[in-house]
Every structure is written in structure tokens, then in C-alpha cells.
Amino acid sequence: MLVIQARHLGMCFGVRDALETMRNLPYPETVTVHGELVHNPVVTEELDARGFHRQSEDERHAAPSTDKVLITAHGVSNTARKKLESQGYELIDTTCPxxxxxxxxxxxxxxxxxxxxxxxxxxxxxxxxxxxxxxxxxxxxxxxxxxxxxxxxxxxxxxxxxxxxxxxxxxxxxxxxxxxxxxxxVDTTCRPTRERQDSVVELVRRVQGLVVVGGANSNNTLQLGLKAQEHGIPWWRVATAQELRPEWFENIRVIGLTAGTSTTDETVREVAVALRKIKPGKLSA
Ligand code: SF4
Missing domain, CATH: 3.40.1010.20 (4-hydroxy-3-methylbut-2-enyl diphosphate reductase, catalytic domain)
Structure with a gap:
């Protein structure tokens, strides 16, 4: 298939900075990540492999089991922050500005x-x-x-x-x-979200379907897909290249590709490569 990528797609600076902080932390086993660092299962696996403790978003009310707690790019309220500090936790803050x-x-x-x-x-x-x-x-x-x-x-x-x-x-x-x-x-949509939205609006006019790479909990991933839906073309969300199903693309020669702000460049590349390998569908026969 011919793959056309959105002009702006994938990881934003907020997530990039949070990941960099995480990757540079010594002794990951002494740190609990307070909720999903980003809504991205690939990153979650990386956290586990490095030895970080993790609290899922539903478990964030429970007491962390380590002395250090990493606040994710999504941030927490001042109330939650003060509570953690008063309980003696050292906070590592990756809240996006x-x-x-x-x-x-x-x-x-x-x-x-x-x-x-x-x-x-x-x-x-x-x-x-x-x-x-x-x-x-x-x-x-x-x-x-x-x-x-x-x-x-x-x-x-x-x-x-x-x-x-x-x-x-x-x-x-x-x-x-x-x-x-x-x-x-007070319009507080962030610039990376705007850029990705604008790019996908341009993209859906040029393709027959859209693949959006991102996690199931990612709001901005969903919003990108909904643009395809509004334009009347099918769209699919995948977290990794392994989730692609060739049968989805039976009638498609030109596919659009975009990704949510939590998606790594590597995952986008892998999905693009996998899409290019799928044989063009019935329309090109
Ligand atoms: S999506 Fe926007 S607000 Fe959220 S982390 Fe990225 S840049 Fe920051």
C-alpha cells in the first residue's frame, strides 16, 4: 500500500521530556510511577523492564511502595501533590508545562x-x-x-x-x-495537539483510510481517528505494528498514517514499514 504520513504526528515534547527524565533516573527500582507515564503500552513495557514500580491510574489512591514517586506528564492536583509530600515521598515531577x-x-x-x-x-x-x-x-x-x-x-x-x-x-x-x-x-488545547489535528484534516482528504497509532486510553489518539470518521473514511487504532490486520485494508490502496502524542518514533516507523508491506487491495487489481 502507499502510505502517506501526517505532517505532524506522534510524540510531543511533553512526553519526550518525561521519557528522558525517566530514562536518566538512577535506581529505577526505588521509584514508583504514579499512573501511566504516557498512554503507550510500549513505554509501559520499558518501565517494567527497567525495574520501576508502577501504579495503574485506578491504583493511584493507594500508598506508593517506594520512597520516590514520579508524577507523570498528565500532572496531579496540588491537593494530591501535598498529600504525597506530607506522607514523606520525594517527588520527581514530569508534569508537562x-x-x-x-x-x-x-x-x-x-x-x-x-x-x-x-x-x-x-x-x-x-x-x-x-x-x-x-x-x-x-x-x-x-x-x-x-x-x-x-x-x-x-x-x-x-x-x-x-x-x-x-x-x-x-x-x-x-x-x-x-x-x-x-x-x-480560556482555550487550553496545546500546540502539539493543534498541529496533529490540523495535519490529519489535510491528510484524510488524500487517503482511503487512516491508521492511528496510540494507546487505548489516549484521548488525542481517539480525537485523530474521529477526524477520519467525520470525513467518511474508515480508521483503525493500533498500539503496535503487530496489531495490524491485512484484511482491514482489502479495498485500500492509499492509507494515511498518524499517531497520538504518546507514541514513540520507533513504533511509528515499525507501523509504516508493516503497512507498506501489505499488498494493495481489490481497487488496484
Ligand atoms: S499532549 Fe500537549 S499537554 Fe499533553 S504532554 Fe503533550 S504537549 Fe503536553
Whole structure:
């Protein structure tokens, strides 16, 4: 098959920096990674091979079993951070600066008395970190969930991997349903997410299907795939090249390739090589 890659794809600087910190840490067996470092099973295997202790995202409420705790690129709330410190843990912080920026924006408006509408996936680790210090807030993951709130001042912030067009739609709904309120929008989609979204929009016009490389829990991976769906072409998510199934591509000659921000360059390369080896489908016969 002919493979066309998105202009911007794969690992962002936030994840790259977190991985570099992890790879340079001495004595990994003395460190517990607090949740998934990134939503990428290949990286998870690497952590295990190096001897890191890991807490899955569901286990993060339990006490870590080592003296040092690595905070992932998705960040944690100040409340969670202080709790760990008060329990005597030494923290190694790999929170992405762009996640910190969202926390700062949310707390700024919250402290001024605004009600926060947080656009994001409920239960997602970044959203939990963001809302962990808030009292007066709601998380919405679909525009239909936006209600009329009994508040005079509302601030809208979003998970860093929210699609820019979705942010606009949520904002419109908040304004429309809350004409009594002053509504502030702080668009906190990060630049790497924007670049990958813009690139995939260009890409889906040129291909017959799309492969997105990324973990099952990765929000930005899902968002990339949904662009293909909106454009009316099929898409498949794989975490590794081994997950590709040739029968998916029976009717496809030209396939697009992109990857979520947690995906390593090596995994993208392996998937590209494997796709090129798949024989063109029925349409080229
Ligand atoms: S996706 Fe954006 S916010 Fe998240 S780690 Fe990467 S650069 Fe940072």
C-alpha cells in the first residue's frame, strides 16, 4: 500500500521530556510511577523492564511502595501533590508545562469566584488532576451536557488534547444556555495537539483510510481517528505494528498514517514499514 504520513504526528515534547527524565533516573527500582507515564503500552513495557514500580491510574489512591514517586506528564492536583509530600515521598515531577498552564488558568478564575466548566473526558487522569483543586465546577465531555448554571460568572477551560473545533462548540453552548452570565473562554488545547489535528484534516482528504497509532486510553489518539470518521473514511487504532490486520485494508490502496502524542518514533516507523508491506487491495487489481 502507499502510505502517506501526517505532517505532524506522534510524540510531543511533553512526553519526550518525561521519557528522558525517566530514562536518566538512577535506581529505577526505588521509584514508583504514579499512573501511566504516557498512554503507550510500549513505554509501559520499558518501565517494567527497567525495574520501576508502577501504579495503574485506578491504583493511584493507594500508598506508593517506594520512597520516590514520579508524577507523570498528565500532572496531579496540588491537593494530591501535598498529600504525597506530607506522607514523606520525594517527588520527581514530569508534569508537562502546558498541563501546568491549564491548572494555573483554572485556579486563577476559580479563586476569583468563577464557576468552572471543564471540557474533557470524565475520569481521565489529566482532568482529575485539573479538577482536584476545584470546588465549584462541572466536567462536560459532550456539548449536549452543557446546562444552564445558576452562576453569574463562568470560565471555560479544556483538557489539553481537546479538538479546537470542539472547544468552539462547547463555548457556543455555554454562552447560549447562560445568557445571564459573563462567560470567559480560556482555550487550553496545546500546540502539539493543534498541529496533529490540523495535519490529519489535510491528510484524510488524500487517503482511503487512516491508521492511528496510540494507546487505548489516549484521548488525542481517539480525537485523530474521529477526524477520519467525520470525513467518511474508515480508521483503525493500533498500539503496535503487530496489531495490524491485512484484511482491514482489502479495498485500500492509499492509507494515511498518524499517531497520538504518546507514541514513540520507533513504533511509528515499525507501523509504516508493516503497512507498506501489505499488498494493495481489490481497487488496484
Ligand atoms: S499532549 Fe500537549 S499537554 Fe499533553 S504532554 Fe503533550 S504537549 Fe503536553
Amino acid at each position: 502546558l498541563v501546568k498552564r491549564v491548572h494555573k488558568a483554572a485556579l486563577h478564575y476559580h479563586d476569583k469566584g468563577y464557576f468552572l466548566v471543564v471540557i474533557g473526558r470524565r475520569g481521565h487522569v489529566e482532568v482529575e488532576g485539573l479538577t482536584g483543586d476545584l470546588v465549584n465546577f462541572v466536567v462536560v465531555s459532550h456539548p449536549d451536557q452543557v446546562r444552564t448554571y445558576q452562576e453569574r460568572r463562568i470560565a471555560v477551560v479544556n483538557q489539553t488534547t481537546t479538538r479546537p473545533d470542539e472547544v468552539e462548540e462547547f463555548h457556543r453552548r455555554v454562552v447560549r444556555n447562560n445568557s445571564q452570565a459573563e462567560v470567559k473562554l
